[in-house]
Amino acid sequence: MKLWKTASRRKVLDYPPYLSVEIHDVTLPSGRRIADWTWIITPDYVSIVVCTDDDRFLCFRQEKYGFEGLSLAPVGGYLEPGESALQAARRELKEEAGYEASEWQDLGTYVVDTNRGAGNAYFYLARGARKVCEPTAPDEEQPELLLLSRPEIEQALDSGDFKGLGWAAVFALALRKLPILSEPRPQEGVEKVPKA
Amino acid sequence: MKLWKTASRRKVLDYPPYLSVEIHDVTLPSGRRIADWTWIITPDYVSIVVCTDDDRFLCFRQEKYGFEGLSLAPVGGYLEPGESALQAARRELKEEAGYEASEWQDLGTYVVDTNRGAGNAYFYLARGARKVCEPTAPDEEQPELLLLSRPEIEQALDSGDFKGLGWAAVFALALRKLPILSEPRPQEGVEKVPKA
Numbered sequence: 001m002k003l004w005k006t007a008s009r010r011k012v013l014d015y016p017p018y019l020s021v022e023i024h025d026v027t028l029p030s031g032r033r034i035a036d037w038t039w040i041i042t043p044d045y046v047s048i049v050v051c052t053d054d055d056r057f058l059c060f061r062q063e064k065y066g067f068e069g070l071s072l073a074p075v076g077g078y079l080e081p082g083e084s085a086l087q088a089a090r091r092e093l094k095e096e097a098g099y100e101a102s103e104w105q106d107l108g109t110y111v112v113d114t115n116r117g118a119g120n121a122y123f124y125l126a127r128g129a130r131k132v133c134e135p136t137a138p139d140e141e142q143p144e145l146l147l148l149s150r151p152e153i154e155q156a157l158d159s160g161d162f163k164g165l166g167w168a169a170v171f172a173l174a175l176r177k178l179p180i181l182s183e184p185r186p187q188e189g190v191e192k193v194p195k196a
Numbered sequence: 197m198k199l200w201k202t203a204s205r206r207k208v209l210d211y212p213p214y215l216s217v218e219i220h221d222v223t224l225p226s227g228r229r230i231a232d233w234t235w236i237i238t239p240d241y242v243s244i245v246v247c248t249d250d251d252r253f254l255c256f257r258q259e260k261y262g263f264e265g266l267s268l269a270p271v272g273g274y275l276e277p278g279e280s281a282l283q284a285a286r287r288e289l290k291e292e293a294g295y296e297a298s299e300w301q302d303l304g305t306y307v308v309d310t311n312r313g314a315g316n317a318y319f320y321l322a323r324g325a326r327k328v329c330e331p332t333a334p335d336e337e338q339p340e341l342l343l344l345s346r347p348e349i350e351q352a353l354d355s356g357d358f359k360g361l362g363w364a365a366v367f368a369l370a371l372r373k374l375p376i377l378s379e380p381r382p383q384e385g386v387e388k389v390p391k392a
Contacts, residue, residue: 015232018311021215024261026261028336030338038215064310064311066307066310066311067307108356108364109356111262111263111361113314114262114263115262116215116261140224140226142226157304157369160305164307164309165306166365168365168369169361172372176353
């Protein structure tokens, strides 16, 4: 299998630091050439599933320009220049929520658009989280901070209450790493029978 | 909480059908105005976790321009004009793999960039999949079609073998809907003891 080749690239739109677009002259593995392949440059971001010692998940309920109404959202944001993803994650947790966490687990790095780039998403699961101060730089969108249980997170995922792709993704990936230790949720349609 | 307001929008880049960029003049919930908010228009896409009756998952191993090397990937692709997401999903399954599926479960719709749009991802879990023909329109990237077990999918998610955000997301979301019926994987470091 042959790799894609980039013969040249030129910038055709530039709104730093949030969006630039390049046109790449590429040759596909099949040998076909596409002289105007669009390539999107947006900042890398982190999303963090934050879990407290009493098994609550930090969530925001907030607006964003990209969707209608409210959505649940994890802690997170764009990487700043020169910052590692983990540094950005720790910074966002303190800035947005006023929390620190003792255990950090890497949930992977993913390219947002497999054809056109659009930056990378860095995902973490942070455990042992506790409040250390007031949020130092809350988001412009005035998000509401919630502490949700695992069943509430599962329900939110099932109901589409995480409206952003990266937001649903980081929670679905994090739940795989968290064994269910509490009582299972009662099955729908199964009545509780009192003990004899 | 006040909604974001869009006063005007104008197109500043146009490479149909794959990428257009608009500049929006917006007012944030806080009252702050941003006159040059960038808005990305890319096609909506579907991704489908396809499961056969013998509990195998259809996966491609392929290149894409957006990442280095090979990645595992689900069935999927861009919606065509006038097509519903489910129609696109059924079409892609037949075109890319030559399969049909009897059971379709909606795994949600997610905006790719919660700030700047970049289209929606429509996710499905398709069960009872079976081969009905040869792929009618295989992808340009000449992907290799694999039939993986659930432990192989779990391992791939853990190892970062799904390099695209939407690709890891749809598998993590689909696994939540699939109860584990088979034997659990043996624990690492636990030796099998012959029965007396």
